[in-house]
Amino acid sequence: MLKVKSRAGESVQQMIRRFKKLCEKEGLIRDMKRNAYYEKPSEKNRRRMRKAARNVERY
Numbered sequence: 001m002l003k004v005k006s007r008a009g010e011s012v013q014q015m016i017r018r019f020k021k022l023c024e025k026e027g028l029i030r031d032m033k034r035n036a037y038y039e040k041p042s043e044k045n046r047r048r049m050r051k052a053a054r055n056v057e058r059y
Contacts (some may be wrong), residue, residue, distance in 0.1 A: 002019065002021045002022050002023060002026065002028070004018050004022065
């Protein structure tokens, strides 16, 4: 669970901005979008293999 504590003199808008950045950094939004619909196991495996192939090409 992500938590954001207010800093001295910080507005609500600044806290929300920090929270959004923290969510993005943790990959929370990406995971939520990925889990929004069912993905077949074969599609998961295909996605993982493509990601691995991309990483191999980079190095």
